[in-house]
Amino acid sequence: MAGGSAGLGKGSAKALAHEGAELFISARGADRLYATAEEITRETGAKVTPVVADHSHRDGRAALLAACPEPDILVITCSPPKVTEDYRDITEQDWHDSVATTLIGPIELMKAIIDGMVTRKFGRIVNIGTGAAKYPAEIRLLSGPPRSALVNYTVALSKKVAKHNVIINNLLPGMFHTAATRELFTAEAQKHNTSYEEEANKFAERWKIPACSFGDPEDFGAFCALFCSRQARFTVGQSLVIDGGLIHGLF
Numbered sequence: 001m002a003g004g005s006a007g008l009g010k011g012s013a014k015a016l017a018h019e020g021a022e023l024f025i026s027a028r029g030a031d032r033l034y035a036t037a038e039e040i041t042r043e044t045g046a047k048v049t050p051v052v053a054d055h056s057h058r059d060g061r062a063a064l065l066a067a068c069p070e071p072d073i074l075v076i077t078c079s080p081p082k083v084t085e086d087y088r089d090i091t092e093q094d095w096h097d098s099v100a101t102t103l104i105g106p107i108e109l110m111k112a113i114i115d116g117m118v119t120r121k122f123g124r125i126v127n128i129g130t131g132a133a134k135y136p137a138e139i140r141l142l143s144g145p146p147r148s149a150l151v152n153y154t155v156a157l158s159k160k161v162a163k164h165n166v167i168i169n170n171l172l173p174g175m176f177h178t179a180a181t182r183e184l185f186t187a188e189a190q191k192h193n194t195s196y197e198e199e200a201n202k203f204a205e206r207w208k209i210p211a212c213s214f215g216d217p218e219d220f221g222a223f224c225a226l227f228c229s230r231q232a233r234f235t236v237g238q239s240l241v242i243d244g245g246l247i248h249g250l251f
Contacts, residue, residue: 001025002055002064002109003077005033007178008128010040011217012075012224017046019225024068026051026060056101061109070116073228076106077128080180081142094142102129102146107153110168114161123166124228127154131174134239135247147172151239158237167236169227174243175203176215204244211244 004013004025013025017040027033030052037050051067053060055076081098084090106127117123132144133151151170158168175181177200185199192199200214220242226232227240241247 001075001077002053002105003027003079003128004075005029005036005050007077007079007180008173008176008217008220008224009075009077010036011219011221012077012126012128013048013221014040014044014218015221015225016073016075016228017041017044017048019229020046021073021228022046023048024051024064024071025049026053026055026064028052028054055105055109056097057105058108061105061112064109065112069113070120071113072117072120072122073124073126074109074113075126075128075224075228076109078102078105080130080140083139083184084141085139087138087141090141098142099146102143103150103153106150110154110157114157114166117166118161118164121165123161123164124232125154125166125168126224126227127151127168127170128224129170129172129239131172131241131243131247133170133172134241134249155237155239162236165233167227167232169232169235169237170239171220171224171227172239172241172243173220174215174241174246175200175207175209176217176220178217181214207246209244209246213244215242215244 003009005027033050037048041048051064053063055061078101129147130143132140133147154168186196188199189195
């Protein structure tokens, strides 16, 4: 799992561990990664190998693939890029960093392991993106466009390899209680002399989230585990939005 030390990656890692998977999880920060690996092992009994690596760089991808060169399941996620209140504040370097992490990194990881999955006649790949890939918003400009491109790529690729029982899908989350969300809204709470919960509820109300709340990573992880299961064989190239009903659309 590329990006499994916190948030939706951690929730997905836990769900897979509960299903009996042996895990290799990567992240850039060693302390939180090792703590997460120990927590998952303690809670589930699963074998978890932490790999300190940044999959936006070649050496980071190489480290992850050296630890687990022939995975049967690949889940890819990352910390969300910064919120952008004004498109004019986005620098060229911001775009390069975002594309490297949310588009090039996942593409190169998939390319490195798909042939092995095809040979073994089994593979599951899940990219954890963002609802902004489908529902553009200025505050998510650094996140939505690169992940829209990733969805386009993965859906096209999924059609090629499905006949070999290699199944690729995407999960597009909305607002969840994650470390990044907690950091963002705790900062807002300090500005307004409120609490994290009050700021999160204000956001849910302002954006008219029908569920009137943020989601929990554990609930999200259950869907990731489903997409990684043998039962997902006939679910090909789908992009499931999990956002509490925020996006208005039939499909």
